[in-house]
Amino acid sequence: MGRNKVTIYDIAREAGVSPATVSRILKGSATVSEEKVGRVSELIRKYNFHPSAVARALSQTRTRMIGMVMADTGNPYYSSVYSACCDEAYKRGYIPMLLSTQSRPEMEVSALTKLAEQRVDAIVICGGRVDLIEPDPVFTRLLMSIRETTHIVLGSKSRYERIYGVSVDHELSMNLAMDYLVKLGHREIGFVYTGIQYYGTKEKLERFRREMKIHGLPVREEWLIQVPGYDCGSGREGIERLLTLPQQPTALMGINDMVTAGMLQGLLAHGLHVPEDYSLLSFDDTYITTLTAPQLTAVDYDYGQYAHMLIDTAMEAMEEKGVPANRFIVPTLTVRSSCAPFNCA
Amino acid sequence: MGRNKVTIYDIAREAGVSPATVSRILKGSATVSEEKVGRVSELIRKYNFHPSAVARALSQTRTRMIGMVMADTGNPYYSSVYSACCDEAYKRGYIPMLLSTQSRPEMEVSALTKLAEQRVDAIVICGGRVDLIEPDPVFTRLLMSIRETTHIVLGSKSRYERIYGVSVDHELSMNLAMDYLVKLGHREIGFVYTGIQYYGTKEKLERFRREMKIHGLPVREEWLIQVPGYDCGSGREGIERLLTLPQQPTALMGINDMVTAGMLQGLLAHGLHVPEDYSLLSFDDTYITTLTAPQLTAVDYDYGQYAHMLIDTAMEAMEEKGVPANRFIVPTLTVRSSCAPFNCA
């Protein structure tokens, strides 16, 4: 099977032209006579000829593929980013090659290596070790070596020369969340989080403390609850721990939609009501927020815009334009039904 | 950038050996002297040399890539299948190239065309027009033409010669669901569904009617509610329509997890309780089922096994083994908290 692939040589021979002419017709160079275009086009159709992207890539020393390394395609956050990036890449005539590392750090190395071998024209990395506050030296070295031959764009802040970053503004995200809750009258606010080793969490936590101070509210350390993962079960666990405390906040934030959905489950399981007993606010605003009852109010990133900037940055890097090292996307707040005003008795 | 890529020629020259020797070392053919292996390996490390998969593919006329066309990577069903397929492909030394068609039929054509041009060794197609009961002639023709050069495996039943299928057993799924509900004492069962143009839905519906008859239960047509999409909003809409009816079933099934989550929302919004007032049962059992409160009881497909069979079938097809045209994966039922026994008064 497939051994008998037809090539431009076959087409050329049968059409009585040179392979070069077939090649020209394939890419639509106008410098070919109508007549030959017709003959060749017909043969292309007749044989269902699909020119080999492999041969073309070898010859042009570029693949028109853009590699993507994502921490976890099962996570709706990443799958949203990915979907949007696909659209953007297609629009520009590129095809995305996604490698998911399934949250396993060692797979980041193999993913990057594979993409380098595939000679993708650029690599977009979202999540994983690039987000670590404490950079991993081995991984950094790999990144540096690949950067010599392939353009790299991170879906987070870049601290590296000649590696670009497009990042959510985590601090502004927290601001939005806090402002909203405070405006609703909440003065006692808790936060269920995970991943302090990552920038996103660290920045949110720091901004949380700062904003509390600005608003003249006391930070209650026991309401800052660290859980093991970004999943639903972690959210439930957070609530279990919270509910053992003698005093309770009136509003709670969860680090992402899954954790917050878990928190909601936990509260409901205890016969508590949202938003009557607790206001709940989430970060990311993936479709998860619309699946729960009540639906979750969440800080929202425009994934379309995010993807656009990611791919644009990659394109500009390839065109050797002067690209700014870091770009940020501005979060907004999408209000649904999980938060209510708090009126102190 | 990247123009100065190092090749096996550079390595060979500097090591004082032939390119062929470098090539042998790269793939680990044992027939090279220790000494040369050492010298070459060192240079490979020194230059961070990554052999070009493009050149290799051209030379071997195979890419070791397996293409995947998925209807909607945002849908957790497909992202689960994809993740599992990634693992399976990696294990076998293949790398997956995913193209999402974002549920737009016209993108199926471009996705297949691109994968054919990329010369992937096999293509796995999940969802989209291949699942249509009424096959699309244009699409079928494309499929037939690609099948001449590339092995194709469908994530559903295949009706085509030399195209293989790995499919969920939809009829058995419905059986499992019905048996469970009937065993709980439900006699009045409704079904919110969409996609009658697809096999999966048609088979479920037919089996639903048949099972009702077998159990001696009357089918109430007004409880078979067709909604516009596979999303949460459709589920809510289904419930709205159901609640206008004079009589109500005691148990409801939703065509997938999103629809069922929407149904749950709809019921809760009306002050109804699950499972006390209505039992709710879903199909697919993606992680969505664990995000709602109560968590959803659902018919479960083993995605790991599904992916395994999909990729295995592709491998066997490539090895020209005698592959059975269609294989099925056997569903199971995962019981959570959305169904309760029904005791007629």
Add this chain to the structure above:
DNA sequence: TTGAAAGCGCTAACAG
């Protein structure tokens, strides 16, 4: 407007 010919970077006989 067209064709010849030299690559692109690797692999795989085939000799030696």
Add this chain to the structure above:
DNA sequence: CTGTTAGCGCTTTCAA
């Protein structure tokens, strides 16, 4: 065990 050589299928000067 190792080197030479001829592709793999397309693009791209360079001439004509």
